Amino acid sequence: MEILLDLAKTLLSTIGDILPILLLLVGFQFLVLRKPLPHARHTIIGFIYVLLGLALFLSGLEKALFPIGKLMAAQLSDPMLVFGTPLVPEHPGWWNYGWIYLFAFLIGFATTIAEPSLLAVALKAQEVSRGTVEPFHLRIAVALGVAVGITLGTFRIVTGHNLVYYIVAGYLVVLVQTFYAPRMIIPLAYDSGGVTTSTVTVPLVAALGLGLSATIPGRNPLLDGFGLIAFASLFPMISVMGYAQLAAWMAKRAQKPLQDARQQDGTSR
Structure with missing residues (x-):
């Protein structure tokens, strides 16, 4: 019974959150565009599904x-x-927390692979690139970036280092990569950093950071508990551009023997 009451409260709260969006869309449709709502029955049913889904999701969180x-x-x-x-x-070493780093890496990788928004972007990237971008490879590259980022973020919580240094250094790497990575992959890499911070990844990562900062001596949950999501957004950009740079280098290396053979053949003639 308590669960049903909590779900009802969450549903009412979700209705209040969705209502401004609904009023905005309906207002533009009827007052600005002055056209009837296409497929009104399906749209209404869809909004009901959204309300129920959000309420269940928030309750699950x-x-x-x-x-x-x-x-x-x-x-x-x-x-x-x-x-x-x-x-x-009195002075614990960062190396004592190996299980935390391993768990952070695995949970970052697993939640990113299961992220619906990343799968949607990967499929669209394959469609637009006509098969050049392989969805599975892209998801693996993004997942590895998130895993490394969250692992480094937990290391920062354990050591108590300043978050600014990590973020500035990371974005400097992104800036340098942007000049050398294939142009096709740069916008996709930047978007990949955003889609990782979504429905599956954020709750677990945020809870992990807050839990670590609350249990490790000398850490403040307000100062040290947040910031893991920033790592989860930053490092996929590095990993995706790095993957594209590595793929381009390997393709160039594979073509080099053919080019050398053609040059030798032309010289012999």
Whole structure:
């Protein structure tokens, strides 16, 4: 019964959030465009599906994803697991938290592979590029970028380093890559950094960061708990452009023997 009451409250809150969007779309349709709503029945049913889906999703976040992320962070940073004693040393080393880094890498990779928005972008990229961009390869490149980014973000939480240094250094790398990466991949790489921070990745990553900062001694959840999502947005841009640069280099290297053979054949003639 309590779950149903919570779901009802979430549904009412979701209706309040969706209502301005609905009024905006309907207002433009009837007052600006002055045209009837096409497929009105399907549109109304679709909005009902959106309301129910969002309400269920938000309830799932509160009941499952956020608690799981915090629980895993608390368990992986438990002194008995990390140090073998119930007491935390005065100056713990960053290398003691290896299980946290491994979990961060795997959860970043797994949630990104399951991200619906990334799959949609990958399929559209394949369609527009006429098969040049392979969706699976793109998803793997993005997932590796997110995994490395979240791992580095957890390292920052453990060590307490300033977030600014990591973000500035990362965007400097992106800036340099932008000048040398194939032009076709640059917009896709930038978009790939945005689609990773969506429905599946954000809840678990945010809960992981807040859980770590709350359990690791000397960390402040407000100062150290946030920022992992920034890593999850930044590093896919690096990995996708890096993947494109590597593919271009390998293709060029494969063509070089053919070019040399043609040159030798032309010289012999």
